[in-house]
Each structure stands twice: as C-alpha cells, then as structure tokens.
Amino acid sequence: MATLLTPIEGAEQFDEKPCRIALAGFGTVGSSVARLLQSRAEPALQLTHIYNRGISRKKVDWVATGVEWTERFDDLLSSEVDVIVELMGGLEPAHQLVRRALQSRKSVVTANKQLMAQYGPELLALAGDNDQFLGFGACVAGGIPVLLGLQDGLAGDTLTRIRGILNGTCNHILTRMEKAEVAFADALAEAQRAGFAEADPTDDVDGLDAAAKLAILARVAFNVDLAPNQVACRSIGEIGLIDFAYAHELDSTIRQISTAQWQDGCVYANVGPALVPNDSPLAKVSGNQNLVVTSGEFGGDTSFGGNGAGGDPTAVAVVSDLVQAARHRCSGAVALPPRMAQPCRVTNDIATAHYLRFVVRDRPGILAALTEALSRRGINVDAVLQKPNYPKSALPFVITLEPCPERHLRAALAEIAAFDFLLQPPLSMPMME
Amino acid sequence: MATLLTPIEGAEQFDEKPCRIALAGFGTVGSSVARLLQSRAEPALQLTHIYNRGISRKKVDWVATGVEWTERFDDLLSSEVDVIVELMGGLEPAHQLVRRALQSRKSVVTANKQLMAQYGPELLALAGDNDQFLGFGACVAGGIPVLLGLQDGLAGDTLTRIRGILNGTCNHILTRMEKAEVAFADALAEAQRAGFAEADPTDDVDGLDAAAKLAILARVAFNVDLAPNQVACRSIGEIGLIDFAYAHELDSTIRQISTAQWQDGCVYANVGPALVPNDSPLAKVSGNQNLVVTSGEFGGDTSFGGNGAGGDPTAVAVVSDLVQAARHRCSGAVALPPRMAQPCRVTNDIATAHYLRFVVRDRPGILAALTEALSRRGINVDAVLQKPNYPKSALPFVITLEPCPERHLRAALAEIAAFDFLLQPPLSMPMME
Numbered sequence: 001m002a003t004l005l006t007p008i009e010g011a012e013q014f015d016e017k018p019c020r021i022a023l024a025g026f027g028t029v030g031s032s033v034a035r036l037l038q039s040r041a042e043p044a045l046q047l048t049h050i051y052n053r054g055i056s057r058k059k060v061d062w063v064a065t066g067v068e069w070t071e072r073f074d075d076l077l078s079s080e081v082d083v084i085v086e087l088m089g090g091l092e093p094a095h096q097l098v099r100r101a102l103q104s105r106k107s108v109v110t111a112n113k114q115l116m117a118q119y120g121p122e123l124l125a126l127a128g129d130n131d132q133f134l135g136f137g138a139c140v141a142g143g144i145p146v147l148l149g150l151q152d153g154l155a156g157d158t159l160t161r162i163r164g165i166l167n168g169t170c171n172h173i174l175t176r177m178e179k180a181e182v183a184f185a186d187a188l189a190e191a192q193r194a195g196f197a198e199a200d201p202t203d204d205v206d207g208l209d210a211a212a213k214l215a216i217l218a219r220v221a222f223n224v225d226l227a228p229n230q231v232a233c234r235s236i237g238e239i240g241l242i243d244f245a246y247a248h249e250l251d252s253t254i255r256q257i258s259t260a261q262w263q264d265g266c267v268y269a270n271v272g273p274a275l276v277p278n279d280s281p282l283a284k285v286s287g288n289q290n291l292v293v294t295s296g297e298f299g300g301d302t303s304f305g306g307n308g309a310g311g312d313p314t315a316v317a318v319v320s321d322l323v324q325a326a327r328h329r330c331s332g333a334v335a336l337p338p339r340m341a342q343p344c345r346v347t348n349d350i351a352t353a354h355y356l357r358f359v360v361r362d363r364p365g366i367l368a369a370l371t372e373a374l375s376r377r378g379i380n381v382d383a384v385l386q387k388p389n390y391p392k393s394a395l396p397f398v399i400t401l402e403p404c405p406e407r408h409l410r411a412a413l414a415e416i417a418a419f420d421f422l423l424q425p426p427l428s429m430p431m432m433e
Numbered sequence: 434m435a436t437l438l439t440p441i442e443g444a445e446q447f448d449e450k451p452c453r454i455a456l457a458g459f460g461t462v463g464s465s466v467a468r469l470l471q472s473r474a475e476p477a478l479q480l481t482h483i484y485n486r487g488i489s490r491k492k493v494d495w496v497a498t499g500v501e502w503t504e505r506f507d508d509l510l511s512s513e514v515d516v517i518v519e520l521m522g523g524l525e526p527a528h529q530l531v532r533r534a535l536q537s538r539k540s541v542v543t544a545n546k547q548l549m550a551q552y553g554p555e556l557l558a559l560a561g562d563n564d565q566f567l568g569f570g571a572c573v574a575g576g577i578p579v580l581l582g583l584q585d586g587l588a589g590d591t592l593t594r595i596r597g598i599l600n601g602t603c604n605h606i607l608t609r610m611e612k613a614e615v616a617f618a619d620a621l622a623e624a625q626r627a628g629f630a631e632a633d634p635t636d637d638v639d640g641l642d643a644a645a646k647l648a649i650l651a652r653v654a655f656n657v658d659l660a661p662n663q664v665a666c667r668s669i670g671e672i673g674l675i676d677f678a679y680a681h682e683l684d685s686t687i688r689q690i691s692t693a694q695w696q697d698g699c700v701y702a703n704v705g706p707a708l709v710p711n712d713s714p715l716a717k718v719s720g721n722q723n724l725v726v727t728s729g730e731f732g733g734d735t736s737f738g739g740n741g742a743g744g745d746p747t748a749v750a751v752v753s754d755l756v757q758a759a760r761h762r763c764s765g766a767v768a769l770p771p772r773m774a775q776p777c778r779v780t781n782d783i784a785t786a787h788y789l790r791f792v793v794r795d796r797p798g799i800l801a802a803l804t805e806a807l808s809r810r811g812i813n814v815d816a817v818l819q820k821p822n823y824p825k826s827a828l829p830f831v832i833t834l835e836p837c838p839e840r841h842l843r844a845a846l847a848e849i850a851a852f853d854f855l856l857q858p859p860l861s862m863p864m865m866e
Binding site for chain 1 (some may be wrong): 740745
C-alpha cells in the first residue's frame with residue numbers, strides 16, 4: 001500500500017544504516033508494532049531485538065529470523081540498538097529502565113501513560129541532556145495524533161482549553177446506559193465480560209486513567225508541569241438512568257469529560273461526568289472512541305478524533321514516533337524535547353453551570369430549604385425539573401444552576417447534605433455551555 | 434497566556450539570533466500573522482519586513498516601528514531575512530517569487546493552495562536542493578493541523594482514504610439550504626452578501642478550490658504526485674430542496690465531499706455533492722467548518738476538524754509553520770521536505786452506491802424504461818422513492834442503486850439522457866456507506 005513506498009524522509013541522504021529498534025514488552029501493543037514494522041518493510045526502520053520477561057513463552061514464528069529475543073534488558077543497552085520502545089506498562093521497573101536507556105544514549109519511544117504522567121518532565125530533561133529523542137505520542141488517545149497537533153500543529157496559537165473524551169471504557173459504559181437503558185453496574189459488568197473494562201475498573205471509572213492523559217496533554221498545551229494528582233476526579237459510578245432521562249429533557253447527554261483550562265496563570269483540571277449539549281461534538285462520540293477539542297485564542301476550536309485504544313491504533317502512534325526518531329537521528333540534530341519547565345498552580349475555583357439531582361422522601365418545604373441554602377451563597381437556580389410517575393417515598397428531581405464559583409456550590413452542598421429528607425447524597429455535575 | 438512563555442524549543446541552545454521573518458502580502462491573513470507574532474512577543478520569531486505592492490496604502494500604525502515596509506521583493510532577497518511568508522495568492526508572480534526566495538536560500542512558508550497544488554512537487558524539490566524549509570500547512574483547512582497529522586502523526590500507518598469537507602462556502606450554502614429551506618441560488622446570493630462567498634463563486638461551487646486542497650492532501654497521504662486537474666469535480670449547483678427532502682427520507686444529508694482513495698496502485702479522487710448518512714461525522718459539520726477523516730489500515734478512522742478558513746485560523750497555521758522553520762534553522766539540519774516523487778495513476782472506476790433523481794412528465798412505463806437501462810449494465814436498484822403531492826407534469830422521484838462501477842452507471846445515464854419523458858438531466862450523487 002501507499003506508505004510501503006515512503007522511506008523515511010532524508011534517510012538515504014544521511015545515513016545508510018537503518019534505525020535499529022528494540023521492543024521492551026511483547027504484549028498486545030508490542031506484537032502490533034512488530035507486525036506493523038514487518039508490513040511496512042521499511043529499510044530505514046529495522047526491528048532487531050525483543051525483550052520480555054519469560055521470553056521463551058513469548059516467541060512467535062512470524063517475527064523475522066534475524067531478530068534477537070532476550071529476557072535481559074542489559075542486552076539492549078549493550079547492543080547497537082538506536083531506539084528502545086518501552087511497552088512494559090506500570091511505573092517500575094519501566095521508569096528505571098527508561099532512565100538507563102536514555103543514559104546509555106538510546107532514544108526511547110513509550111506508550112506508557114502512567115510513566116509519562118508521573119515522570120514525564122524528568123525523563124524529557126534526561127533525554128535532552130543525553131541528546132536523545134523521547135517520543136510519547138502513544139500515551140494519549142491511541143492512534144489520534146493529538147499530542148503532535150498540540151505541540152507542533154497548533155504551536156502558533158495560544159491555547160486556553162483542552163476538553164476531551166479520553167477514556168473509551170467510560171464512554172462505552174455511558175453510551176450503553178443511554179442507548180439500552182442498562183444500569184451502571186450492569187453496563188460495567190457487560191463491558192467486563194466483553195473485555196472492554198478491567199476486572200478492577202477503578203482507574204477508568206473514577207477518572208485516574210483520563211487524569212494521567214489529561215496531565216500529559218495539559219503540559220504540552222500550556223507548558224506547565226501539571227502532576228496527575230493535581231487533576232480533580234469524580235467517578236461516573238453515581239450516574240443513574242434517571243440522570244439520562246433528565247439530561248435528555250435538557251437536550252443533553254452525559255459523558256466522562258476531561259477538561260484542562262488555562263486561566264490567570266493557573267490551570268483548572270478536572271475529570272468526571274458532565275452534562276454535554278447534544279449539539280456538541282463531544283456528545284456525538286459513541287462507543288470506545290476518543291475526541292479531544294482544543295480551544296485557541298486565534299484558531300478557535302480544533303478537534304482530533306478516532307480510536308483511542310487498542311493494539312493496532314496504539315502501534316500506529318508508536319511507529320509514527322519511530323519515524324520521527326529516525327528522522328531525528330538522520331538529521332544529526334540533537335534532541336529537542338518539549339520542555340515542561342514551569343511549576344503549575346492549579347485552581348478548582350471556576351464558574352460553571354451545574355446540574356443537581358436529588359432523591360427525597362417528599363414533603364412540603366423541600367424546594368424552599370434547598371433554594372434557600374443555594375441563594376444564601378448567591379447561587380441562582382436556572383430551572384427545576386420533576387418527571388411524573390415516581391413514588392413520593394423516593395422522588396427524584398433536578399435543579400439546574402446558573403454559573404457560580406465551585407467553592408460556593410461546595411459550601412451549599414455541605415449544608416444540604418445534612419437535610420433529613422435526602423435518601424442519598426445529591427449528585428452534582430457541571431453542565432458544558 | 435500560556436504560549437507566550439513557550440520559546441522555540443532549543444532556540445536558546447543553538448543560536449542567539451532570532452529567526453527573521455518577512456511577510457510577502459499584507460491582506461487579511463498577513464495582518465493576522467503580524468498581529469499574532471506581536472501578541473506572542475516571542476524573541477525567537479522576529480518580524481522584520483512587510484512587502485506588498487502599493488505599500489504606502491498598506492501601512493498601519495500598530496506594527497512595531499523597526500519593521501521595514503517595502504514594495505520591492507528584491508529588498509527581501511538581499512536582506513538577512515530567514516523566512517519569507519508568501520501570502521500573495523494566485524499563481525504568478527507568487528510562483529516565480531517563491532522560486533527566487535528558495536534559490537536565495539530563504540525558507541518559505543505559504544498559505545497559497547493554488548500555488549502548492551500546481552507547483553508543490555517542484556517547489557519542495559527546489560527547497561530540498563537549497564537546504565531550505567518549505568511549510569504549507571496553511572494551504573489546507575486553515576487552522577486545522579491535518580497536513581502535519583498525515584505527514585507525521587499518522588506516518589506509522591498505511592493510509593487508504595481521505596474524505597473531507599474542505600470548502601466552507603459550499604458547506605455553508607448546503608447547511609443553509611437544509612435548515613432554512615432556501616433554494617441554492619438564494620443561499621448563494623445570501624452568502625455573497627454576507628461575504629462568505631466570492632462574487633464569482635465558480636471555484637467554490639464547482640469544486641476547484643476543494644480539488645486543489647485534496648490534491649495537496651492526497652500527495653502527502655499517499656506520496657504520489659496527484660495534479661489538481663486529475664481530481665474529478667461536480668458542482669453543487671444542481672442540488673435542489675427536493676434532494677434534501679429525499680436525503681432525509683434516507684436518513685442522510687447532502688454535503689460537498691472530497692474523497693481520495695488509494696486502490697491497487699491508483700488514486701481515485703473526486704469532489705462533489707454526496708449523500709452522507711446522518712450518523713457520519715461529516716453530516717454533523719455545520720456552517721463553514723471543515724472536517725477531514727483519514728482511514729488507515731492499522732489505525733482506522735481519524736478525524737481532524739475546526740475552522741477551515743479566516744484570517745486568524747490561517748495565521749495560526751502560518752505561525753505554526755514558522756515555529757517549525759525556526760526549529761529547523763536552530764537544529765542546523767538540512768531541509769527534509771516531504772517527497773512527492775511518484776507519478777500518479779488515477780482511476781474513476783470505483784464501485785459506489787448512487788442516488789439518482791429524475792424530474793419527468795409522468796406517463797406509464799417510465800420506471801420500466803429506466804430500470805431496463807440500468808439492469809442492462811448489471812446495475813441493481815435498491816429503492817424507488819416518490820414523495821406525494823407533486824404534479825404529474827413535473828414529477829420528481831428518486832432511484833437508489835446498489836454499489837456498481839461508475840463506468841456502468843455512466844453508460845446507463847448516457848442512454849437514459851435521451852428519454853423524452855425527462856424534463857431535466859437526471860442528477861446522480863454517490864451515497865457514502
């Protein structure tokens with residue numbers, strides 16, 4: 001096909017030697033990368049080593065015979081390998097091995113979002129110090145080249161916000177709840193049976209997976225060192241089918257939205273369920289797709305969408321980084337990794353409209369008590385929605401609020417939490433404009 | 434804001450001298466570029482010259498006083514300018530001036546799609562010969578970094594198709610026809626009055642503008658030298674409100690779609706109105722937005738959307754290319770422009786489902802005559818749609834066809850054209866799957 005015929009630009013001009021590649025980790029993504037490299041048959045990109053623990057059980061017959069299989073990482077460091085592709089996942093030993101690779105003057109390409117979220121600035125500095133390339137396009141949104149888009153394609157703009165659907169598992173569960181009217185627990189169990197969700201779904205459902213990706217994106221977009229634990233996370237586990245019913249009344253749907261916003265020298269960073277208007281591109285993302293929408297002061301909104309996970313799309317991102325690593329090597333230029341130098345101040349005090357859903361034992365005076373608690377903090381009610389045909393003993397209803405600072409809302413909700421008519425804690429979600 | 438704090442990566446390491454920039458052309462995009470450069474206050478990117486014919490009437494007071502205004506292009510060539518930004522538009526003199534700039538060892542950034550569509554391969558070769566950077570990200574889809582996405586972000590994949598909405602004027606007209614039930618001529622006149630369409634709208638409406646952009650995209654995606662006149666174009670001017678009514682019956686809408694497909698060593702390239710299913714991301718592009726969806730063998734579908742035109746979004750693309758030009762200069766690497774080496778074989782013989790709309794003077798036997806002409810070429814009818822309440826003297830109806838090779842359809846339509854019951858030539862449109 002087309003790119004079989006596309007050698008690395010400039011490779012022939014500078015260096016007859018191919019770029020030698022080692023895979024560290026040979027699971028789903030590793031074997032997709034090997035397959036993709038073999039299908040390209042690109043002389044400039046040559047797979048020479050595959051490292052994995054317990055390598056004997058990993059060997060497959062379709063990998064070219066010249067490739068060396070090893071379970072000693074040091075074999076990669078002492079070889080003539082140019083780029084090590086880190087696909088082991090997890091923080092350790094990946095972190096120490098990537099450090100040793102860079103110190104041994106090997107370039108590194110990684111798909112390990114936890115590693116880059118936790119140690120990205122340190123590893124990029126180390127890559128710079130050792131004149132090596134460190135590619136991490138595969139860490140966020142799989143095959144969608146959004147990191148490159150932020151770093152280079154929109155380099156001319158001043159970005160003010162990133163908003164996205166970064167976790168395919170949550171999007172799958174929420175769209176399934178919406179379309180088939182399946183409760184959260186059942187949709188999650190289905191997704192687990194189908195292999196779309198992990199046995200322990202906490203990282204996905206509670207937003208930690210998306211928070212790691214958002215931290216990486218925000219660093220590149222705003223050039224600040226945002227740590228993943230500076231991203232506020234809320235679980236999608238509290239969302240009920242009743243919330244989809246009310247969302248539809250508001251011409252909206254519910255999605256796990258990751259938001260990072262640059263405001264007065266601070267970053268607001270948040271992952272959690274949100275009400276999304278039906279006419280937003282984020283509302284139209286179905287199944288396990290990803291979408292990132294950036295907002296720039298000059299260019300306005302730009303969107304990047306596609307397959308955010310899976311072996312083959314992630315392998316595309318890895319090989320695209322390998323092409324860059326090979327170009328970098330051919331050009332003879334030293335590494336120019338993005339710098340993430342500035343410490344990051346975060347704020348959680350941003351003014352947003354909110355959706356509040358209550359389930360109460362009905363009696364006179366409930367609405368008065370709630371609106372009184374809100375108005376005392378200067379929070380204006382936009383609308384009250386109550387669907388018919390629910391029992392008075394467990395009555396769900398919704399109050400939507402005009403934009404107000406989050407700290408005022410938190411104070412009001414703390415007071416409201418003590419009201420004895422509540423059958424469960426109120427659910428609050430930001431409403432996207 | 435954020436990127437004010439982002440100096441060109443590596444600039445400080447390599448070269449204390451800023452990258453000196455000349456604007457050639459100071460219209461809408463030129464002044465947006467100047468404004469954007471001034472707002473960034475980026476020491477590594479320094480605007481030093483502005484060239485335009487009749488420069489005295491172009492001078493504005495908000496441009497920094499050190500900038501030299503000139504109406505002699507030779508002043509740029511003899512200066513210490515590093516990059517010339519070509520924003521003159523049109524083929525000549527832009528073509529000769531860009532050639533002279535590259536030969537004078539100036540890098541070039543251009544937003545001139547006609548120039549790059551017509552002379553791209555020649556100019557990229559010339560840039561390579563002179564070790565200069567030639568950036569043209571602003572030629573396609575304004576501020577959306579889709580060219581970079583194809584060239585670098587998806588470099589690891591084997592792309593098989595590009596499909597997009599590349600002309601905002603046509604999309605504006607078609608969405609206006611759809612939403613306000615305004616006839617084509619009226620929607621066009623409105624767009625002209627509002628400044629969204631040119632006085633002579635031929636390039637937009639007939640598809641020539643989109644064809645130039647598609648040729649540039651296809652070259653980068655498939656690494657073939659597709660010329661703009663190898664793109665088959667059909668006007669949106671034949672679309673009537675009746676076609677939107679039938680499209681809606683088919684759960685679809687109508688958009689000007691640009692398609693380039695790689696198939697058996699040939700490129701199929703086409704711009705024109707098409708039936709787009711409502712659940713396609715392309716159906717959801719409204720107003721003058723652009724969207725490009727690429728299909729890759731490994732990564733599947735990836736989309737890039739946003740503002741495809743306008744001074745500020747185009748200026749973002751120009752300045753992003755300037756950042757790359759500055760990095761290229763800092764790294765000391767020679768230019769590695771994309772090569773567009775392979776001659777391109779085109780095919781127009783691709784199997785697609787079709788929508789045919791007829792307007793007839795009704796009488797018995799019409800459907801038999803039409804289906805007979807189709808079935809003689811082995812073309813199967815999928816459905817016949819006829820809305821009620823139209824006069825028998827000018828009856829519109831639609832036949833949809835199962836996928837068939839275009840040449841068979843052309844042969845059938847040539848025979849059908851002679852039928853005396855037709856009040857106007859039949860309208861045929863491909864139907865996206």
